[in-house]
Amino acid sequence: xxxxxxxxxxxxxxxxxxxxxxxxxxxxxxxxxxxxxxxxxxxxxxxxxxxxxxxxxxxxxxxxxxxxxxxxxxxxxxxxxxxxxxxxxxxxxxxxxxxxxxxxxxxxxxxxxxxxxxxxxxxxxxxxxxxxxxxxxxxxxxxxxxxxxxxxxxxxxxxxxxxxxxxxxxxxxxxxxxxxxxxxxxxxxxxxxxxxxxxxxxxxxxxxxxxxxxxxxxxxxxxxxxxxxxxxxxxxxxxxxxxxxxxxxxxxxxxxxxxxxxxxxxxxxxxxxxxxxxxxxxxxxxxxxxxxxxxxxxxxxxxxxxxxxxxxxxxxxxxxxxxxxxxxxxxxxxxxxxxxxxxxxxxxxxxxxxxxxxxxxxxxxxxxxx
Numbered sequence: 001x002x003x004x005x006x007x008x009x010x011x012x013x014x015x016x017x018x019x020x021x022x023x024x025x026x027x028x029x030x031x032x033x034x035x036x037x038x039x040x041x042x043x044x045x046x047x048x049x050x051x052x053x054x055x056x057x058x059x060x061x062x063x064x065x066x067x068x069x070x071x072x073x074x075x076x077x078x079x080x081x082x083x084x085x086x087x088x089x090x091x092x093x094x095x096x097x098x099x100x101x102x103x104x105x106x107x108x109x110x111x112x113x114x115x116x117x118x119x120x121x122x123x124x125x126x127x128x129x130x131x132x133x134x135x136x137x138x139x140x141x142x143x144x145x146x147x148x149x150x151x152x153x154x155x156x157x158x159x160x161x162x163x164x165x166x167x168x169x170x171x172x173x174x175x176x177x178x179x180x181x182x183x184x185x186x187x188x189x190x191x192x193x194x195x196x197x198x199x200x201x202x203x204x205x206x207x208x209x210x211x212x213x214x215x216x217x218x219x220x221x222x223x224x225x226x227x228x229x230x231x232x233x234x235x236x237x238x239x240x241x242x243x244x245x246x247x248x249x250x251x252x253x254x255x256x257x258x259x260x261x262x263x264x265x266x267x268x269x270x271x272x273x274x275x276x277x278x279x280x281x282x283x284x285x286x287x288x289x290x291x292x293x294x295x296x297x298x299x300x301x302x303x304x305x306x307x308x309x310x311x312x313x314x315x316x317x318x319x320x321x322x323x324x325x326x327x328x329x330x331x332x333x334x335x336x337x338x339x340x341x342x343x344x345x346x347x348x349x350x351x352x353x354x355x356x357x358x359x360x361x362x363x364x365x366x367x368x369x370x
Contacts, residue, residue, distance in 0.1 A: 003124040004097055005117055005132075006048055006088070012086030013116075015049040017041060018077055019058040020065060020096045027062055047124070066147060073099070081110050088117040088124070094139045099147040104140035150301045165254040165285035172247050173223040173231055175289055183289045191223045191231060191290075198222070198244055199293050202301060207308055208238050208245065215241075215245040245305060251298035252291030255297070257282025278302060281325060 019037045044054045059073035100102040112128035126132040161167045174195040201211045221233040248255045259273040
């Protein structure tokens, strides 16, 4: 069916059909939606375009429409409209083009400036006219609100399941989920013993570094899950051991909300995750998994790990105790600036001295104490 908005100047240019599915799962399971989108080729022919002037852009299959930064097909479409090559942009519905008004309205401005039409299953619109822009703007706004509604509905269901401790999160090495969804300890005795050894060694030695050296001296490896979920044995590192000691699943607790996602201050707007302190964890369901240690001991280990991190200025933590002849090793702080003092061993006696900064009120001299 022809539209009164389609002129000769539009037919002299290309008709571009933009095709997108949000996820790879939809590409496999929602075949009818994909078929309807590809069927727009016939719609373009009915509107008056020759087959040679109809082109498909399907590079964004499996990509979300929430943002345009990662969509090569959408960027290609914008470039071709900018060059004046496109007479009409066809999509099954506007949600295929964008679900974000910050991406949708620049497309409308560009199409209006280049006299490019936009069409969907409901009709053909001229974004350069007041009525066309109004209708397309409403469609874009509704599309964005719909995305937030869907996301809120999914998030509410996820949180409800998490509050019951039934959300199937990836389990760390040492815990397994059977075919019925019941969590149990790993049937491999060596895996269970190595996890238990890490906790007992830290309880005895007091620092991650000492546990790491102890395992390396005995040529012992640590079980870890790879990206496929399989158990692999790795040479221990301090970060690896700290991750095990901080994981509440080993204390039998289901925890949701240990990290918080935030948008980094980069041009790309990359999403990063930051670990939250225990007091700010969203959901904690104790006694959900078989435990390698009780919750009280787990909390004590977290306190020890926090104290071992020497950040007196921010966290008021003392740092890990050190070996040596000095009695005050690792527990002395400057009374003026609150900075932790470092032990030096000159020829006559041990001495505490702040070596990396100047203490206020001492005429630029470093803090010293015998």
